[in-house]
Amino acid sequence: MKYTSTRNGSIVTSFEDAICSGYAPDGGLFVPECLPPITTTHLQNWSALTYPELSQTILRLFIAPDEVPEHALQNICTSAFEGFENPAHAVPVIQVGSIFVAELFHGPTFCFKDLGMRTVVNLLSYFSQKRQRSITLLVSTTGDTGPAAVRAVSDIGNPLLTILVHYPEGQISEFQRKQLTTVDSSCVRVATFQGGGDDMDRPIKNLLSQQSYTDSNTLLTGVNSYNIGRPLMQMVHYVWTYLRVLEELGKIPGDPDVKLDIVLPTGAMGNLAGGYMAKKMGLPLGKLNAGVNANDITHRVVQTGEFYKSETMLKTLSDAINIQVPYNFERLLFYLTNGQHDLVRAWMTTMDATNRLNLDREWLTVLQRDFNSARLSDEEMCTTIRSTQEQFGYLVDPHTAIAIGAAQKLGCGLDRVTTVHPTVILATASPCKFEESVTAAITGAGWAAYLQNGFPAAARGITELPERSPIVYLAKAGGTLSSWQAEWEERARAIVADLGAANGYRCVTQSK
Numbered sequence: 001m002k003y004t005s006t007r008n009g010s011i012v013t014s015f016e017d018a019i020c021s022g023y024a025p026d027g028g029l030f031v032p033e034c035l036p037p038i039t040t041t042h043l044q045n046w047s048a049l050t051y052p053e054l055s056q057t058i059l060r061l062f063i064a065p066d067e068v069p070e071h072a073l074q075n076i077c078t079s080a081f082e083g084f085e086n087p088a089h090a091v092p093v094i095q096v097g098s099i100f101v102a103e104l105f106h107g108p109t110f111c112f113k114d115l116g117m118r119t120v121v122n123l124l125s126y127f128s129q130k131r132q133r134s135i136t137l138l139v140s141t142t143g144d145t146g147p148a149a150v151r152a153v154s155d156i157g158n159p160l161l162t163i164l165v166h167y168p169e170g171q172i173s174e175f176q177r178k179q180l181t182t183v184d185s186s187c188v189r190v191a192t193f194q195g196g197g198d199d200m201d202r203p204i205k206n207l208l209s210q211q212s213y214t215d216s217n218t219l220l221t222g223v224n225s226y227n228i229g230r231p232l233m234q235m236v237h238y239v240w241t242y243l244r245v246l247e248e249l250g251k252i253p254g255d256p257d258v259k260l261d262i263v264l265p266t267g268a269m270g271n272l273a274g275g276y277m278a279k280k281m282g283l284p285l286g287k288l289n290a291g292v293n294a295n296d297i298t299h300r301v302v303q304t305g306e307f308y309k310s311e312t313m314l315k316t317l318s319d320a321i322n323i324q325v326p327y328n329f330e331r332l333l334f335y336l337t338n339g340q341h342d343l344v345r346a347w348m349t350t351m352d353a354t355n356r357l358n359l360d361r362e363w364l365t366v367l368q369r370d371f372n373s374a375r376l377s378d379e380e381m382c383t384t385i386r387s388t389q390e391q392f393g394y395l396v397d398p399h400t401a402i403a404i405g406a407a408q409k410l411g412c413g414l415d416r417v418t419t420v421h422p423t424v425i426l427a428t429a430s431p432c433k434f435e436e437s438v439t440a441a442i443t444g445a446g447w448a449a450y451l452q453n454g455f456p457a458a459a460r461g462i463t464e465l466p467e468r469s470p471i472v473y474l475a476k477a478g479g480t481l482s483s484w485q486a487e488w489e490e491r492a493r494a495i496v497a498d499l500g501a502a503n504g505y506r507c508v509t510q511s512k
């Protein structure tokens, strides 16, 4: 399978180049050249596979054996799920009321990011060893991406694979901060910036675009969900969940009468992009419903066709989905138009220049055929955490609560009974990561009860480890966002060089 840019079909490259580059050279996002079909026969054959086996089988559709041979892919998919509660059954699908909940958070960092990230990082480690060249990951996090990436890198312990991770100061939970600052590995550097969730995206994109895989001895790679590896791997949990729900309903996979409606908390749309790709391949999914918080760009575009960056990032109790511009909307547009590169390029060129793009009626109708959305305030989110716990004895994290609340608003909530379009909530994180927000919903006494029985044993250790101070990128008074971003970019460049030196190689990145 070859890869191409959403904005230009004549850019054609290998899987290795696509995953190692992050963005496509024209600023677009990589997509596979085609989406292989998922047939009823596939689904039936896949229903007995373990989670790592299913991952390997689905990835194989997208990675040619001459790039990653079978035994290597098997090792990658096996080791990616080490550290999960139950690797063979990495994603439990349970019933709560009349809906299904796919618990995507049983990995080592208690968040769904582990599912995509660990495989991607393992693949990058494989390529670094195959080529004997170093790779440094540049990551910006709204809370969960960073810990998953840092943990994956430090678990592998390959000196050729290092990471510099950035988080917005004061905008991630204490638990998430500790997941970053307690890691003691020469492969890891942690920095914090005084800005909003995606303010480091521009400096990182600049750093990545100033180098190529062939002209420097260290490769800089981004592993946020613009990297195609993430949505590819995130298809797996949709297929897995589909198979488990059909099993539960006593139906045969491929049954033409059953389609799953999915509701998920949405930030950068990486998870949504994985689901949409799986649907385009033939997985029987109904609507993909995005739940968002007050940072509601996704809701606005799905409801009105207007896609534009809001003035400011709003602080919320569900910070992991505080996003002003979701990168994967570009992939959604690509698949929405059945792969019209020129149209996507025209839209995204407008977006890059003006921070705004408007879909006309016709395209909005197409968008609304596959997607719907709902927005929840912090107060509504807290009410949902409380009512889900009171009615079902089930404590959810703030992001999962956004999905449950969205399902209720969209008429496919916990009390809807249907076997034709069963509703599945994607539960993206464990409540253990979000003491501050969960306490806002169920009070300190509620949190104390959860600590007593419910808080995962594996999460306890982290709170006791010593923290190391992160590197701080300041937003100096009197400056503008772009002046700070220019300065942060230089800081990051210096840290990358230092990270290389600490691991025994020289890293050259060119300044503009």
Ligand SMILES: *Cc1c(COP(=O)(O)O)cnc(C)c1O
Binding pocket: 111, 112, 113, 143, 144, 145, 225, 265, 266, 267, 268, 269, 270, 271, 272, 320, 321, 399, 428, 429
């Ligand atoms: C990252 C994240 C999301 C959003 O996923 P996207 O792929 O960015 O849309 C939702 N919930 C949690 C807990 C997350 O960490």
